Amino acid sequence: MTGTGRLEIVERLTNECIDLCRTVLRSRKYLDPLLEPAFREARVKRAVDEQKTAIAEMESAVSRILTAAEDIAELDLAAADAAERIAASYDKIVEACCFQDITGQRLSGVVETLGRVGEALDSVAEGRPLAEIAEEKESLLNGPALPGRGLEQDLVDRLLADGNG
Amino acid sequence: MAVDMKMPILIVDDYKTMLRIVRNLLTKLGFSDIDEATDGTSALEKLHARRYGLVISDWNMQPMTGYELLQKVRADDALKAMPFVMVTAESKVENVIAARQAGVNNYIIKPFSAEVLKAKLKTVLGDF
Secondary structure, three states, X not given: OOHHHHHHHHHHHHHHHHHHHHHHHHHHHHXXXXXXXXXXXXXXXXXXXXXXXHHHHHHHHHHHHHHHHHXXXXXXXOOOOHHHHHHHHHHHHHHHOOHHHHHHHXXXXXXXXXXXXXXXXXXXXXXXXXXXXXXXXXXOOOOEOOOOOOOOHHHHHHHHHHHHO | OOOOOOOOEEEEOOOHHHHHHHHHHHHHHOOOOEEEEOOHHHHHHHHHHOOOXXXXXXXXXXXXXXXXXXXXXXXXXXXXXXXXXXXXXXXXXXXXXXXXXXXXXXXXXXXXXXXXXXXXXXXXXXXO
């Protein structure tokens, strides 16, 4: 191979390396909105926590429903308090079904975050920039609190009483 | 004065499961005339079409939230005296204070028990 031929190969490889670097940098730029701390720490971390909490809540609800059903199954129907105990188990089953609303709200947030990550991957694949992530739409819509971070009912009662007093 | 157990009650929630839960619990408490809406806008239409004795509403709904519904109810001369109970997973101090300032009669955090619902309704309506 001549010196000129070697130079052409080196030049072609150099250009390919430069193109590759540009592609990597462009892709990195396309992903910038996802790399913002507000997204990674607030949305992604929260989505993971919401998912874990939803799984725990579903397990707890199913356990409470099964326990109430087992209580009914084991009941002596001839006992004087049978009707009262069935009514109590009914309440427990109905109350436990509240989990569907709470976990539904949690999982909606997870789906939204996953959708955003999916959009980012599409933008890289299609070579177009990702739109800025919108600010939170309304500060008073927070959804269910994570365990230990929301108000308990007695504190809500006190806040209401303070306002009325 | 005794509570009229036949008074119409409107429950508002975008989760059909929650509507069924609240309906079941109210029925068990003895209330017999229960109507439903799945967002604030349709709730407001129903409130203008019929005289209800109580509204039990979720907060987080679209297109009109329960909070906006509460504000509209309190701003409407024909509806402003209507007892209004918020039943919601929104459990931050600012939510409770905003609802209180808007004129909510009581505020129940989801998930709730049948006992809590009964106790709060007694606070709003009187003993039954």
